[in-house]
Amino acid sequence: MLLAAALLASQAVGGNLAAFDSYCAKLDGIDLMAGRLKDAGLTSFAPERETELSRLVTAVVGPDPKFNVDVRTFRGEAAPDTVVLIAQMKAPDGTGSIECKVLDEKAPQPSLDELVAWASRSPAKKFVQKDGVMLWAFQPGQSADQRFVAITYTPVTSRPQFPGVGLSISTVKFLP
DSSP states (O other), X not given: OHHHHHHHHHHHHHHHHXXXXXXXXXXXXXHHHHHHHHHTTOEEEOOOTTSHHHHHHHHHHOSOTTSEEEEEEEEOSSSTTEEEEEEEEEOTTSOEEEEEEEEETTOOOOOHHHHHHHHTXXXXXXXXXXXXXXXXXXXXXXXXXXXXXXXXXXXXXXXXXXXXXXXXXXXXXXEO
């Protein structure tokens, strides 16, 4: 029974890492990324109010009205617990960033071995906070467009400083 549970947990983490590889490798603009997500069978949706996901979207948008921020969320029928969040932020001077996150509130904590096998290297940094939040950082990312990859696991029992629980795999590309 424990072996079956471990196998399911490993498949959940592996599925989210594969989704990240598929959906977040190319950070070439929010409209192009959204088109590829739709072509892959994902559907755009608005997060329900007062959920961890809606708090995360609000945090990404931020309070600074000078920035033009476009945030979109997607999910697929095959893995409804996995959410892809894409965001593009532009400052008045044209600089900005494109971000892609794969989120799964129900995913288990990944093991270091799983992450090393996926990335084919050890993380550049690993942090463990007292509330159980874990962060692994890979620099550079897994593709030419990715400045870094940050993998965060936040237990449901913790009270994180930032919104979001479960597994988050994210990357960003800075725009000139």
